[in-house]
Amino acid sequence: MIQLQGVEHTYDGRGGRIRALDTTDLTVEPGEFVSIVGASGCGKTTLLRIVAGFVRASGGTVRVEGEPGFVFQRPSLYPWLSVAGNVEFGLKMRKVPRAERKATARRYLDLVGLGDFAEAAPYELSGGMQQRCQIARVLATEPSTVLMDEPFGALDALTREKLQAELSRLAAGRTVLFVTHSVDEAVLLSSRVLVMSPRPGRIVLDLPIDADRDRTRTSPAVLAAVEKVRAAVTST
Template sequence: MDSAGIAVDIRGVNKRFVTQQGDEVTALHDINLTINQGDFICVVGRSGCGKTTLLNMLAGFEQPTDGEILAGGQRITKPSPKRGVVFQKPPLYPWLTVRKNVEFGMKMQGVEPAERRKTADHYLEMVGLADAANRRPYELSGGMQQRAQIARVLATDPDVILMDEPYGALDALTREKLQNELLKIWQERKKTVFFITHSVDEAIFLATRVIVMSAHPGTVKMDIPITIPKNPDDPNNMEQVRSTPEFVELRDRINDAIHVKDDQE
């Protein structure tokens, strides 16, 4: 199959675990999903449906029990700088400045110091942290730490960005601000994003496609394209998007799909 234009191809993936009691549990069953370059995929579903397990396999932290996952046409067998991960709790190094945290991945890639600093400052400016470059992570708010983590991932220029509920622990106002900033960065950089969230509103606002997963075991229940126009430069962007009839219809449709029991379908 021609892989041109495909960022990630998930083929017939199952994931099973063995509990401490020796019981086998199927976390994911027959996952088939093609993610195109430049897609912003948001994944929603009830707790325990395997969202994070799927992200961990995309990152290369875990391997499928059956099937395969390809990135750029190559089977994923281990972590790679081509796939950057943004966690819910920013794993920043407390002894490094914000700038040095952003430079860290590039340093591991062998980028020269002058180029590292130039690139770090570029992305710190992009996420609104230029004035905090010389501060330590513990001097930043939770939202600022999350922006620093996003800058660090972007600075390594990954093909795919994997985000595991990155805004789940933030207050509503900070969350909305960072959603809008992320949407703006994605429109500028056109990276492929795989984003896990429990918020249906967040998923519709950010995504070009929303994947709804069923629970126990996790399967792809729905793959919904999102075509609502969005303008992150407009301060009223989120309110305008949420007020559209299309948004309301999608929210109801996705919520119904998440909360209906699979044996009732």
């Protein structure tokens, strides 16, 4: 579970104090996939980083059960390690036995379609493959909660669509908080979509997505949800 109560954030900018995040209450239940959309600068990433513990909230309380895994906008792979070495890294820090962590890394690399690239260097992978490696590295530690900050934003459209489909499969059963600029992506992936207002960010729409049996880009339920989310984004 992720629970925010009265969370807000203000910081010192060049022109004085800036209120980035207005008072926010949010509960994400175990197993939910919740996406956050909104205009640039609305506080989406700030909220996500507060949940991750990277940023200290100015007020309110944050409760996160377990240790979340974080997937950044761009792959943050270690260039001196192989692809498999990158996936094993978190397990090694936890002192998981060598044979176990190698087997775990192999399993997750196979899941994301990188089994044949285990010994490759990160620079030998395409952007999409590097992002899949980052996702495998996070999932290999088996976090119950995954935080994702626009992980597909820098990818071409075809690679992005492929990874969206893979993420739906890989994230099954996990709690996911996902930041994106793409309304279509948010609706396709999520059980709920949150829309945030321009700064100071606050949640202006919390929309459940009831399209599990017909989750395609052209299905009526998806199109209707996309229209509602877009209207909320453009009206704020």
